[in-house]
Amino acid sequence: MNFLAAELRDILQGPVLVGEPLRRHTTWRIGGPADIFIAPRNETELLASLRLLARVDVPWLPLGTGSNLLIRDGGFRGAVIHTGALRDSEFLGEGRVRVGGGLPLMRLVRACARKGLAGLEDLAGIPATVGGAVAMNAGAGGQDIAGVLETVSLAGPDGIEICSAARLDLGYRRAALPHGRIVAAALLRFQPADPQWLEQRIQSRLQNRRKAQGVGKPNAGSVFKNPPGEQAWKLIDRAGLRGYAVGNAEVSEKHTNFIVNRGGARASDVLALIAEIQRIVREQTGILLEPEVQVVGDA
Ligand SMILES: Cc1cc2nc3c(=O)[nH]c(=O)nc-3n(C[C@H](O)[C@H](O)[C@H](O)COP(=O)(O)OP(=O)(O)OC[C@H]3O[C@@H](n4cnc5c(N)ncnc54)[C@H](O)[C@@H]3O)c2cc1C
Known part of the structure; x- marks a missing residue:
């Protein structure tokens, strides 16, 4: 693994850690060590890592906020890929937003509210990344990711593939993501709404969450x-x-x-x-x- 870590350090500016305890990266504060833990700074670094890991036949696990993961005590044999730095987002007009897979969902919810874009406000308070929310089709109230998702950019050893939401067969807390692919970005579509109403809705959702789930x-x-x-x-x-x-x-x-x-x-x-x-x-x-x-x- 030290040889692989050295090769990864050649292609990544982000951290490359050996034996990183995964309890540091899950909301349960539970999880044994990862052979290798990396956090690519951008899509280019992510793709280069996946190419290398595929070449040396080392399995990988995408990790967002670790808020829906139970990692066993023996840890993960392979590379854990933390997506937290993939945060680019762009408002494209006509309710469309392109967001990085590592963007915290709450940041997206707040940014959309400011722009008067409705569709995910009921998810306020879910401690997810966008990629983790797609992988789980996160939802709350009457809303879920499936309601706004148009396409995902899936990263793999051969590059980026654009995949329609329909192909992911999103259901109750599940998505049929192709094996070994990482959600590098997502294209979402929202509906217009009053920013003030959205902000109030977010506050009331957060308050309810604190009451029921604190x-x-x-x-x-x-x-x-x-x-x-x-x-x-x-x-x-x-x-x-x-x-x-x-x-x-x-x-x-x-x-x-x-x-x-x-x-x-x-x-x-x-x-x-x-x-x-x-x-x-x-x-x-x-x-x-x-x-x-x-x-x-x-x-
Ligand atoms: C206090 C609390 C409240 C919660 N409330 C809700 C709720 O109301 N509704 C709800 O749906 N969930 C809820 N959750 C669960 C959790 O937040 C969601 O499932 C969330 O979508 C997980 O996102 P994550 O980034 O933490 O993913 P992780 O936990 O890091 O990963 C979850 C799964 O997704 C995969 N994954 C992560 N990122 C990517 C990526 N970029 N590409 C491909 N696969 C990826 C991982 O490999 C793993 O299999 C709650 C959790 C907590 C702790």
Whole structure:
């Protein structure tokens, strides 16, 4: 890996780290080390890295804010590619905006509100990057990324491919991104609205979030998807699991679809707690809760 790190340093101005603890890069504050951790400064650096990694047959994992990721305690064998520097954005007129995959979603939401562009204001407060939000088809209230996405620029070893939103088959918290491709940028289309109304809407969404989700400890938002016609938090609550813990991973007292890290929780604690919740809820209701969080890495 040191040889690969040296080659990456030749082509990247951004950081190239060996053995970087991934708990530093997830909202759960959990995750073992990455063999290699890089943060390309721009699309050119991203493409050069992907070409090199493909040539030496090293797998990679795109990482945004790490707000929907459970990285196992053994870490990631390969290269973690942090997208945070890919932030270019451009307002193109007629409601269209081109944004970098690493742009914080909240920055986009606020910038759109100032310009009187509606479509993502209900997502205010989701701690995502644009790329992570596309990969998960993030949503809240009645809105989601699918409602505004026109195309994505997908980076791979062979360059950039423009892919229509229709081809991503976006659904409830899922997108069919082609394997090994990274959302380098997205083209979004918004509807006109009053900037003042949008700002008020954002403030009220943020306030609601603080009330319902201010759990005070590291977490990754909702752990399970809502089954059709049901709400995961209610099923977990009715099963009597509020405050239930394995090691230092605990079902939040405040929001039962959140698992919080009480301090020093391991991925294995969270995985054991997820399995317990699934088992108990299934025994009581016959429903198998499907995790929304993405689990990656080695045990
Ligand atoms: C407090 C809190 C509240 C939340 N509320 C909501 C909510 O209301 N609605 C909601 O939908 N989600 C919510 N989430 C979950 C999370 O914020 C979203 O899933 C978000 O879209 C993840 O974005 P990210 O940049 O953190 O992605 P990461 O967690 O870094 O990555 C998630 C997945 O996307 C992939 N990925 C990341 N970037 C890219 C890229 N550029 N190209 C290709 N793949 C990529 C990763 O490999 C991984 O598989 C919440 C999370 C928290 C902590």
